[in-house]
Amino acid sequence: MQPLDISSYLGRLQDYYAREKIIPSTTQLSMLWNVKARSWTHQIVQRLKEENFLENAPGSRLRPGPRFFERTVGPGVRAGRPQQTADVQPELLRIDDYLIEKxxxxxxxxxxxxxxxxxxxxxxxxxxxxxxxxxxxxxxxxxxxxxxxxxxxxxxxxxxxxxxxxxxxxxxxxxxxxxxxxxxxxxxxxxxxxxxxxxxxxxxxxxxxx
Amino acid sequence: MQPLDISSYLGRLQDYYAREKIIPSTTQLSMLWNVKARSWTHQIVQRLKEENFLENAPGSRLRPGPRFFERTVGPGVRAGRPQQTADVQPELLRIDDYLIEKxxxxxxxxxxxxxxxxxxxxxxxxxxxxxxxxxxxxxxxxxxxxxxxxxxxxxxxxxxxxxxxxxxxxxxxxxxxxxxxxxxxxxxxxxxxxxxxxxxxxxxxxxxxx
DNA sequence: TATTATAGAGAACGAATGTTCTGAATTCAA
DNA sequence: TTGAATTCAGAACATTCGTTCTCTATAATA
Incomplete structure (x- = not known):
């Protein structure tokens, strides 16, 4: 139910965050995403918030949401190739959650x-x-x-x-x-x-x- | 050479960051620190930047600096153990940061x-x-x-x-x-x-x- | 006491911010 | 072909932002 392909925007943002450790403002997000209108950037951000990739920090700034650090898990390294055509929901994993309980x-x-x-x-x-x-x-x-x-x-x-x-x-x-x-x-x-x-x-x- | 005792401000900010995962704006820092004047908050931030506890992210926002995550190991724990008094104990959530660049x-x-x-x-x-x-x-x-x-x-x-x-x-x-x-x-x-x-x-x- | 550095307050300003509104261009199903 | 979403752009606005400037307290020092 997301007609807008959000993943490319998310990927750029994740890479940016890995470098800068900060979620930038709408204006800078527009530049990062090559979007001319801040309003449209705002729209994309809303989607990312709906999907829990982003959330609002105090002061209406943005911060990574619960799903922001999810990484995709491939098949076992000796198993068959991933089915390209079949839209298998890729498994996702948060490394920190996976490793640390307390x-x-x-x-x-x-x-x-x-x-x-x-x-x-x-x-x-x-x-x-x-x-x-x-x-x-x-x-x-x-x-x-x-x-x-x-x-x-x-x-x-x-x-x-x-x-x-x-x-x-x-x-x-x-x-x-x-x-x-x-x-x-x-x-x-x-x-x-x-x-x-x-x-x-x-x-x-x-x-x-x- | 720092007549201003910065550590209490830093401590409040570290606690805040642990909760919110974000460095707030000067205005919100003023509230957090109970400082009436944003100009004075700005001054304190400058000191924290000089000491590498904070640094500027793109867009003149703040982010944690290299020393932000230093934690002092309590004297009880140390007790002659082979460890310095101040040790950089990285946030556990940063395992992901450490491992993944893109x-x-x-x-x-x-x-x-x-x-x-x-x-x-x-x-x-x-x-x-x-x-x-x-x-x-x-x-x-x-x-x-x-x-x-x-x-x-x-x-x-x-x-x-x-x-x-x-x-x-x-x-x-x-x-x-x-x-x-x-x-x-x-x-x-x-x-x-x-x-x-x-x-x-x-x-x-x-x-x-x- | 007089001097001086430090700690803090208040006002002010241009720039950037988040957000909303209106309106095109494009896509796509009916 | 019509109509409705969807995708994008531009303008506008009140708010907040970082920053700078000037002005008091307070404390330490001489």
């Missing part, structure tokens, strides 16, 4: 070292930690050992709780950690995210290069 | 298989793909081979472009893929995120359990 108790930590490489946790990754002073064996936890944060798997045997690394290839370098007195748990691992490091730009590649 | 050209794909495990890309991860029909050798790309999406490393030799897996342990199962005719690139990998699978809940663990 924002107030969630903290991000950059990963150092390769002790958890077998779980696909690499140096430079950001792990998402939910604060908790307790955990169960088998969970990945952020513990405080010797005044340092360390991410390990919580384990337990007859002697009590201890911490295990997950790096089979270099297991000798990461022996189990048994706390001298008490084992302090800072939180448990709920997820991670990673920004690909840009490969060194290789110029002069005609053809397939970007 | 929202309109970005699509998420769930990963199936373990062909890229050496790069820490596991089954069940969500990879972030930026659309592009070209790429450079060495980049991780989402290509279309035999009508299927596949995530591989783009490589090139004298015979042309081909795709490589990254799974040393099972390299025989993932031989290089040489396209029969043309190699279609769908986009390139810019990052990923992962939700930890919850371990089977083990009940009745007194003490350390949650």
């Amino acid at each position: 924002p107030s108790q969630t903290i991000l930590f950059p990963v150092k070292g390769d002790s958890m490489i077998d779980l696909g946790i690499l140096e430079g990754d950001m792990v998402i930690i939910e604060r908790s002073s307790s955990a169960s064996p088998g969970e990945v936890v952020l513990a405080i050992v010797d005044n340092e944060f360390t991410l390990k798997v919580l384990a337990r045997d007859k002697e009590g709780y201890y911490l295990e690394a997950r790096n089979e290839a270099r297991s000798k370098e990461y022996p189990p950690i048994r706390p001298q007195q008490k084992l302090e748990i800072y939180g448990f691992y709920v997820g991670l995210f990673r920004k690909a490091q840009v490969p060194a730009p290789r110029l002069h590649h005609p053809g397939l290069d970007r | 929202p309109s050209q970005t699509i998420l794909f769930p990963v199936k298989g373990d062909s890229m495990i050496d790069l820490g890309i596991l089954e069940g991860d969500m990879v972030i793909i930026e659309r592009s029909s070209s790429a450079s050798p060495g980049e991780v790309v989402l290509a279309i081979v035999d009508n299927e999406f596949t995530l591989k490393v783009l490589a090139r030799d004298k015979e042309g472009y081909y795709l490589e897996a990254r799974n040393e342990a099972r390299s025989k199962e993932y031989p290089p893929i040489r396209p029969q005719q043309k190699l279609e690139i769908y986009g390139f990998y810019v990052g990923l995120f992962r939700k930890a699978q919850v371990p089977a809940p083990r009940l009745h663990h007194p003490g350390l359990d949650r």
